[in-house]
Amino acid sequence: MSLNTKDLQNYITKKSLNSGALLVGYTKIRRVEPVIILGFPFSDKCFFNYPITLTKQLSKVYKTSKNVQNIIAKTLKKEGYWAEYKTVLSVYGDFRPLAVSAGLGEWGRNGLVVNEKYGSSLLFAAIFTNAPLNTYIQDQTKEAPKHCIECNECINSCPANAFENGRFHLYRCLPYSIRGCSECLKNCRQNR
Numbered sequence: 001m002s003l004n005t006k007d008l009q010n011y012i013t014k015k016s017l018n019s020g021a022l023l024v025g026y027t028k029i030r031r032v033e034p035v036i037i038l039g040f041p042f043s044d045k046c047f048f049n050y051p052i053t054l055t056k057q058l059s060k061v062y063k064t065s066k067n068v069q070n071i072i073a074k075t076l077k078k079e080g081y082w083a084e085y086k087t088v089l090s091v092y093g094d095f096r097p098l099a100v101s102a103g104l105g106e107w108g109r110n111g112l113v114v115n116e117k118y119g120s121s122l123l124f125a126a127i128f129t130n131a132p133l134n135t136y137i138q139d140q141t142k143e144a145p146k147h148c149i150e151c152n153e154c155i156n157s158c159p160a161n162a163f164e165n166g167r168f169h170l171y172r173c174l175p176y177s178i179r180g181c182s183e184c185l186k187n188c189r190q191n192r
């Protein structure tokens with residue numbers, strides 16, 4: 001297979017979507033190196049409350065993400081490019097800023113990436129490459145995304161007051177979230 005950039009990118013997008021990814025985006029790290037960001041579905045209903053279901057679901061999403069990323073990385077390598085990937089369970093880092101940069105969603109007031117169609121119940125994985133892909137860099141400096149305008153449901157539903165003064169206070173959230181709180185996710189209208 002020897003594909004031009006446009007065909008290669010179309011192939012990656014189609015293959016990813018057909019193999020279990022919900023979202024595919026292309027952006028750059030440090031505004032230089034291309035990275036492919038994939039979004040996978042993850043139900044907030046399992047979030048912390050049901051540890052066994054959560055583990056099973058995480059394992060399923062991990063396998064799907066690994067399989068898709070393997071296919072894409074092999075394709076890129078066959079085309080003569082360098083490619084490495086990090087799955088949804090990577091300890092490498094948090095891919096949410098890259099997902100926003102790729103245009104896969106906007107920052108919600110609940111600190112998660114909210115996609116217009118799929119809400120915030122998403123996990124992200126990344127494929128790093130030197131292939132000359134067409135990338136997009138979304139401005140992340142906007143004040144409030146349009147889905148959050150006139151909505152304060154996550155803020156109002158939080159028992160820990162973790163969103164006070166327009167900031168997310170992680171240490172207020174933690175004691176609640178480890179006991180099963182996911183009110184901000186459950187109440188986000190984007191997740192309905």
Ligand code: SF4
Binds near residue numbers: 157161172176181184
């Ligand atoms: S998980 Fe619970 S405590 Fe933490 S921010 Fe969401 S609603 Fe607040």
Ligand code: SF4
Binds near residue numbers: 110147
């Ligand atoms: S609950 Fe409302 S304000 Fe909070 S993230 Fe969802 S849409 Fe935005």
